Amino acid sequence: MxxxxxxxxxxxxxxxxxxxxxxxxxxxxxxxxxxxxxxxxxxxxxxxxxxxxxxxxxxxxxxxxxxxxxxxxxxxxxxxxxxxxxxxxxxxxxxxxxxxxxxxxxxxxxxxxxxxxxxxxxxxxxxxxxxxxQTDLREKRLRACSESAMQDDPLRVLRGVRMALGLGLRVEAATLGWMRAAAAGLERVSGERRRDELFRLLEGGQVSSGLRLMDTLGALQAVLPELTALKGLSQSPPHQLDAWEHTLAVVQELEDVLAALAQDADQEASANLMMGLAVTQLGRYRQRFAEHLAERVHMDRPMRALLFLAALYHDAGKAHTRSQGADGRVHFYEHEGQSVRAWGSCARRLALSQAETERVESVLRHHMRIHHLAAQPHDPSARAVYRFFRACGPAGVDVCLLTLADVRGTYRTTLTTDIWQREVGICRRLLEAWWEGPSESVRPQRLVNGQDLIELFGEPPGKRIGLALDAVLEAQACGEVSDRVAALEFVRGWLADHPQDAPSGGKSTWKN
Known part of the structure; x- marks a missing residue:
């Protein structure tokens, strides 16, 4: 051969x-x-x-x-x-x-x-x-070809970070210095080239270590500048870390969660008690998770990398929303909206598609939603499940995965079994509805349409038709409507009770 x-x-x-x-x-x-x-x-x-x-x-x-x-x-x-x-x-x-x-x-x-x-x-x-x-490869050493190699193309700084981690190489001291000196030049590199190299890093392993190395070299400011404001930003309990360290912890925890729920996961990935509990509840969805993460919102970039970008930017808005109450507790009210704004700047800089931008935006906007459900004394109702996916659509799966990483990155060693089981249980309830009963719980088949409302009820075209149809779908998901006759009767009552309704609950991200 x-x-x-x-x-x-x-x-x-x-x-x-x-x-x-x-x-x-x-x-x-x-x-x-x-x-x-x-x-x-x-x-x-x-x-x-x-x-x-x-x-x-x-x-x-x-x-x-x-x-x-x-x-x-x-x-x-x-x-x-x-x-x-x-x-x-x-x-x-x-x-x-x-x-x-x-x-x-x-x-x-x-x-x-x-x-x-x-x-x-x-x-x-x-x-x-x-x-x-060949000698450097055998001795696991990363060495630049020349002193000017990094300055000739600063994108090589990011490539060096990716290769060092992905191939398990030790960066030669002189090369490390040349990378640090050239990092500021990344701002002159096109957004498309920075994007492609960043995505290769995010698709590999040891993402949090890569981000730390980028930060050490001064490359983070040139690639993801919105995140630098999180450094040293203190948070109150249950947070154990400042906002930047928490972000890196969430990225690491996300890697661990995905490894434990992977199709080819080894026993070591779920060896600890907490991760074992998650695998027990969610392990039946291993293939579903694999298919979801392999999905390509853009043909050249898989969902997995976008999920890590969501983890990086989920708290980016905290730098602009920090406040402190009379009791000394730190708050970040409505930081989700500011995180979306910071992400928008990043998406434009990296020349991401509209579909990619909106997918991550949905995760950021709703990343606290499961935490809020977990704080309730009762399990999520059918209505809560329906509304969750009406708001999130397919990104609801990403929100579940990010939630698990966020909980672990927040509580760290103080995480109790009760708190973890509660968050995992809600994720299981949501994923069960999404993957096992979507036609009943998430996306029921329409029993009436807009033309019905116009012809049978004399409703003029307008936003009230859309609101009424959404209300019928929610009633179907909650088991309140099961056939066309009941749907029409529901519409009759809804129109009578809502003569001048305004939109609420956010627009749907999927269509029937």
Missing amino acids: TWYQADPLLARAMPVLRSVESVQHPLYLAGGAVRDLLRGVRLHDLDFVTSGDVRQMARRTADALGGGFYPMDEERGTMRVVLAEEGGGRLFLDFSRLRADTLEGDLRLRDFTINAMALPLGDEARLIDPTGG
């Missing part, structure tokens, strides 16, 4: 790649693909460099493999081929023109030594490694 046959993507692409290269302009596999090949990791992205016509090579490759062709950066000569993967995923082959007169010169211009290796496409692999990347 040749070196490339061990990887499915390389084996699939190699015959075509060899047909598009030439003796004068050979193709070289380079960068992270070589690094991961040495690590024995399956490849999903291939990067090639050549002195030849990258547009022609990429287009011929796309045509031969049945993929899409996209010019990524005409000025720098970077083209992309996108291949469909079974299960809906995508594979990327990027073709770039050499940025120096020689391949070695190109490799020396890269970010880190472990990304500065290349392989020719022949059967006999001959590793080209001018900066010692």
Whole structure:
């Protein structure tokens, strides 16, 4: 077996790649693909460099493999081929023109030594490694290719954070200093590039550690500046930490909750009593959680990363709403609205889609809702469950997950079994309605429509029709209406009792 046959993507692409290269302009596999090949990791992205016509090579490759062709950066000569993967995923082959007169010169211009290796496409692999990347990879060391590497492209600071944590590497002292010196330059990097690198960090593990390292290097201010105001912001019990440390704790707890509820969770993830209680109540939804987190609000960015952004911004508004009562207790009244405002600034800076922005906004706006339900002496009623999902829609699942992390990040070691069981129990009640009985509890089938109200009751078109229809759906969810006759009778009474109603309870985020 040749070196490339061990990887499915390389084996699939190699015959075509060899047909598009030439003796004068050979193709070289380079960068992270070589690094991961040495690590024995399956490849999903291939990067090639050549002195030849990258547009022609990429287009011929796309045509031969049945993929899409996209010019990524005409000025720098970077083209992309996108291949469909079974299960809906995508594979990327990027073709770039050499940025120096020689391949070695190109490799020396890269970010880190472990990304500065290349392989020719022949059967006999001959590793080209001018900066010692293979040794650094073996010794688990992250080292910049040159003193100017970070200043040349400050985005490499974020990439370095992600790689150090994701690959378990120790950052060389000189490289760490260069990263710190270049961090302020991140503000000059486009929002789209910062977004993409941040999402890669959020999709990996050890997110809270990554954020701490970003903060230490001075990168947090350039990427997520709204969060820096939380540092040192004191909070009253049951909070055990200031607002910034609490945010980092919630991010860590979210990782732990997701790990415990993952399909492939090991026993260690739920070994402690509290997490074991959560798994007992919610473990039957493991597959549902996996499908939910794999959902893509945007085709290139999964829901999991958005959930971590919600965790980061859930208390961002506290910096602008802090007050202290006569008894000395600290309050943050209506901080949810300010958190939404801070998130809006972040979403615009990172050029996120409207759907992504609104999804996280919904989580932030309602992240206290389950805590309020838990404070009630009784279990949530059918009406409360319906109204929760009327307000949150699919984001209600995210609110449940964030709630569990928030409780643990708030109480820390003072968390009691009673408090935890109460919050977990309400999440179970909500998720049960969402996943097991949506047609009865969350989204009942409409028994009447707007045309019925116009024709049967003489109701003119307007907002009262929408309010009446919403009221019928709520009555159905509560078991008060079960058929069309009862629905029409309910509408008749509702119209009589609400001659001039105004909207309340927030607009629905889903449609029947």
